Amino acid sequence: xxxxxxxxxxxxxxxxxxxxxxxxxxxxxxxxxxxxxxxxxxxxxxxxxxxxxxxxxxxxxxxxxxxxxxxxxxxxxxxxxxxxxxxxxxxxxxxxxxxxxxxxxxxxxxxxxxxxxxxxxxxxxxxxxxxxxxxxxxxxxxxxxxxxxxxxxxxxxxxxxxxxxxxxxxxxxxxxxxxxxxxxxxxxxxxxxxxxxxxxxxxxxxxxxxxxxxxxxxxxxxxxxxxxxxxxxxxxxxxxxxxxxxxxxxxxxxxxxxxxxxxxxxxxxxxxxxxxxxxxxxxxxxxxxxxxxxxxxxxxxxxxxxxxxxxxxxxxxxxxxxxxxxxxxxxxxxxxxxxxxxxxxxxxxxxxxxxxxxxxxxxxxxxxxxxxxxxxxxxxxxxxxxxxxxxxxxxxxxxxxxxxxxxxxxxxxx
Amino acid sequence: xxxxxxxxxxxxxxxxxxxxxxxxxxxxxxxxxxxxxxxxxxxxxxxxxxxxxxxxxxxxxxxxxxxxxxxxxxxxxxxxxxxxxxxxxxxxxxxxxxxxxxxxxxxxxxxxxxxxxxxxxxxxxxxxxxxxxxxxxxxxxxxxxxxxxxxxxxxxxxxxxxxxxxxxxxxxxxxxxxxxxxxxxxxxxxxxxxxxxxxxxxxxxxxxxxxxxxxxxxxxxxxxxxxxxxxxxxxxxxxxxxxxxxxxxxxxxxxxxxxxxxxxxxxxxxxxxxxxxxxxxxxxxxxxxxxxxxxxxxxxxxxxxxxxxxxxxxxxxxxxxxxxxxxxxxxxxxxxxxxxxxxxxxxxxxxxxxxxxxxxxxxxxxxxxxxxxxxxxxxxxxxxxxxxxxxxxxxxxxxxxxxxxxxxxxxxxx
Numbered sequence: 001x002x003x004x005x006x007x008x009x010x011x012x013x014x015x016x017x018x019x020x021x022x023x024x025x026x027x028x029x030x031x032x033x034x035x036x037x038x039x040x041x042x043x044x045x046x047x048x049x050x051x052x053x054x055x056x057x058x059x060x061x062x063x064x065x066x067x068x069x070x071x072x073x074x075x076x077x078x079x080x081x082x083x084x085x086x087x088x089x090x091x092x093x094x095x096x097x098x099x100x101x102x103x104x105x106x107x108x109x110x111x112x113x114x115x116x117x118x119x120x121x122x123x124x125x126x127x128x129x130x131x132x133x134x135x136x137x138x139x140x141x142x143x144x145x146x147x148x149x150x151x152x153x154x155x156x157x158x159x160x161x162x163x164x165x166x167x168x169x170x171x172x173x174x175x176x177x178x179x180x181x182x183x184x185x186x187x188x189x190x191x192x193x194x195x196x197x198x199x200x201x202x203x204x205x206x207x208x209x210x211x212x213x214x215x216x217x218x219x220x221x222x223x224x225x226x227x228x229x230x231x232x233x234x235x236x237x238x239x240x241x242x243x244x245x246x247x248x249x250x251x252x253x254x255x256x257x258x259x260x261x262x263x264x265x266x267x268x269x270x271x272x273x274x275x276x277x278x279x280x281x282x283x284x285x286x287x288x289x290x291x292x293x294x295x296x297x298x299x300x301x302x303x304x305x306x307x308x309x310x311x312x313x314x315x316x317x318x319x320x321x322x323x324x325x326x327x328x329x330x331x332x333x334x335x336x337x338x339x340x341x342x343x344x345x346x347x348x349x350x351x352x353x354x355x356x357x358x359x360x361x362x363x364x365x366x367x368x369x370x371x372x373x374x375x376x377x378x379x380x381x382x383x384x385x386x387x388x389x390x391x392x393x394x395x396x397x398x399x400x401x402x403x404x405x406x407x408x409x410x411x412x413x414x
Numbered sequence: 415x416x417x418x419x420x421x422x423x424x425x426x427x428x429x430x431x432x433x434x435x436x437x438x439x440x441x442x443x444x445x446x447x448x449x450x451x452x453x454x455x456x457x458x459x460x461x462x463x464x465x466x467x468x469x470x471x472x473x474x475x476x477x478x479x480x481x482x483x484x485x486x487x488x489x490x491x492x493x494x495x496x497x498x499x500x501x502x503x504x505x506x507x508x509x510x511x512x513x514x515x516x517x518x519x520x521x522x523x524x525x526x527x528x529x530x531x532x533x534x535x536x537x538x539x540x541x542x543x544x545x546x547x548x549x550x551x552x553x554x555x556x557x558x559x560x561x562x563x564x565x566x567x568x569x570x571x572x573x574x575x576x577x578x579x580x581x582x583x584x585x586x587x588x589x590x591x592x593x594x595x596x597x598x599x600x601x602x603x604x605x606x607x608x609x610x611x612x613x614x615x616x617x618x619x620x621x622x623x624x625x626x627x628x629x630x631x632x633x634x635x636x637x638x639x640x641x642x643x644x645x646x647x648x649x650x651x652x653x654x655x656x657x658x659x660x661x662x663x664x665x666x667x668x669x670x671x672x673x674x675x676x677x678x679x680x681x682x683x684x685x686x687x688x689x690x691x692x693x694x695x696x697x698x699x700x701x702x703x704x705x706x707x708x709x710x711x712x713x714x715x716x717x718x719x720x721x722x723x724x725x726x727x728x729x730x731x732x733x734x735x736x737x738x739x740x741x742x743x744x745x746x747x748x749x750x751x752x753x754x755x756x757x758x759x760x761x762x763x764x765x766x767x768x769x770x771x772x773x774x775x776x777x778x779x780x781x782x783x784x785x786x787x788x789x790x791x792x793x794x795x796x797x798x799x800x801x802x803x804x805x806x807x808x809x810x811x812x813x814x815x816x817x818x819x820x821x822x823x824x825x826x827x828x
Binding site: 016019020099101105107109112114115193197198212213214216218219220236239242243245246247250332350354355356358359360361362363364365366367369370371375376377387388389390392393402403404405406407408409410411412413414 | 660746817
């Protein structure tokens with residue numbers, strides 16, 4: 001048995017012990033964790049300083065250094081996040097369905113924890129606390145394997161959480177942390193069939209693709225978003241300009257940001273200059289088709305790959321279309337099933353778009369940026385699922401549960 | 415692009431065309447399919463005769479020949495099954511949740527088809543019609559890849575279904591059939607990431623294990639059942655004997671049959687002879703621990719593997735335990751998460767067992783044989799999921815759907 005197998009077995013054992021823990025005990029433990037995180041600020045910052053020094057020495061990019069860096073206020077934010085999870089309702093033990101069969105069997109379907117959740121993530125220490133809190137609240141044990149640049153910070157956070165759990169009389173192995181950050185350890189996680197109930201990758205497209213393609217443990221695919229905003233010919237153009245600006249510019253590095261603008265040819269002449277104006281404040285680079293460039297000569301010529309790229313930057317692909325059918329077909333071809341929006345005043349068009357676009361979240365007259373657990377009212381989230389199995393869209397606590405059937409009889413046989 | 419990739423792409427295209435088909439159209443098409451199956455009895459029987467001749471020549475076992483063989487009445491049963499699916503409610507287009515957010519966004523979660531479902535199954539021609547009908551009713555296209563011994567029968571059934579669909583103006587590619595039954599074709603199915611939304615293996619433990627371990631497409635694991643009946647010391651022993659007889663003997667070849675009897679030591683002396691008597695009619699071979707053999711000298715000595723074997727036969731492993739805790743621990747160690755039963759008159763024991771046993775279906779005072787879509791009131795089923803992701807227990811139509819969020823706004827930005 002390898003070290004990671006042993007770790008997963010300990011997590012499995014812990015998961016059995018906490019699967020029926022009363023809600024109050026879980027909440028008390030989460031509050032103990034947040035208090036411990038606050039009290040351990042210095043220890044965590046010291047570990048983070050080592051990570052930062054090593055990363056700087058290795059010539060890490062400023063953007064990555066920023067994600068890696070912890071401050072007292074970021075640790076406070078992390079602790080706050082844990083407190084918020086404590087305040088959410090327990091997703092387990094809920095009666096989902098109930099039937100009394102003609103033979104008298106009483107069949108109930110209730111929500112239960114998944115068991116052990118594996119999470120492979122990048123060098124973002126805050127994910128350690130966020131993910132562990134969500135898994136614990138939903139009655140699951142977690143095996144965390146983060147990126148190597150943040151390993152000291154993440155290990156320190158995991159250690160604080162484990163100690164806080166143990167002090168509450170709860171198995172520390174509810175939160176297991178893989179200190180080995182080699183490629184092999186990630187590969188091994190993907191092979192833990194029977195030990196992990198699900199594996200969730202959190203990070204960039206490369207990480208997600210690698211986990212989806214290589215894991216033999218069931219995976220929930222998260223996050224890649226090539227999101228479109230389609231401006232239909234009846235749209236209120238002021239609204240459309242406001243929406244594309246928000247969808248592109250309010251936070252371009254996240255998966256629910258728009259990457260492509262589709263515009264009906266009939267209104268392109270009027271709308272594209274308005275859009276360009278709305279985006280100019282952020283110096284957004286436009287990459288358009290011929291029709292777009294006829295109207296906006298300053299736009300660059302789009303190459304085919306531009307319509308299949310998650311820029312995560314102030315770049316926007318633009319295409320003119322003949323109407324809602326072409327827009328829907330284009331999205332089917334180039335979208336990633338994340339978030340898609342139409343701006344229109346035509347109800348039939350709106351309903352057609354809602355019905356026919358196959359994505360986790362389909363919007364009428366609103367920004368794609370709302371695809372988020374908090375914005376949807378789910379509380380915290382563990383990521384946005386872009387697959388169709390088990391969970392689709394923002395994954396809150398309910399998505400971290402399974403169900404079981406409880407059948408009460410009086411001696412029935414078949 | 416390989417033939418199977420091309421086939422899957424055609425299924426994907428068809429799945430888009432039927433994802434919003436009105437319920438009445440789907441039901442009419444299913445009734446056209448059942449009529450066509452009945453009208454094509456001779457053609458299907460002729461294809462089946464060729465399969466049977468080849469299988470007999472190859473020295474196939476009588477049990478397998480029986481599963482392979484079609485008769486007019488079996489085809490009638492198949493057509494009936496399709497009619498029953500037509501009579502079930504449409505699982506798609508259902509409003510699952512609705513919220514109005516403080517910013518005025520109206521967020522609805524609705525059920526939608528999964529898209530394209532791949533099914534790898536064995537030489538059981540009836541699965542072709544059953545599975546295709548369930549997938550179609552839930553708005554999905556299906557790619558069927560059956561066992562080679564039944565390929566002529568299954569291909570004939572698929573052809574009849576496809577023709578009936580086309581005559582209704584519905585894309586025949588909703589039902590795609592892989593004629594290549596080589597190992598390579600199964601392997602290829604498991605690699606169709608992005609083309610298949612889910613892969614469901616239906617068959618024996620070997621097939622399921624191979625798919626679970628090798629597929630890169632998301633899998634729903636079905637069916638392996640090492641199910642226990644635990645007779646607690648307060649049990650009504652007559653009831654317990656009736657339940658173990660039913661759970662073991664009513665159909666030993668299926669996954670919800672019991673494979674192991676656990677008995678509290680305190681009542682073993684009284685109960686085991688009653689159980690042996692109840693099982694004697696079916697000449698069940700008992701394989702017990704030392705305590706069992708002291709009470710029932712005729713029982714064979716169990717070897718450790720007997721407690722980890724799905725016998726699917728008139729064989730029962732027997733073990734004495736010290737009480738409910740040992741029973742639960744034993745089931746956690748040796749069960750496959752399918753169906754587990756306790757027989758007891760102690761409510762606390764019953765509730766503890768329901769709470770702590772981690773299986774798709776947990777029974778109090780009833781036979782494990784009830785784990786079945788029909789018995790649970792779901793109508794037909796596509797198998798019993800023993801995994802925790804997406805579906806757990808009998809998979810009816812609802813389990814063949816996903817969801818999407820529809821968000822209606824009035825220009826909201828974040």
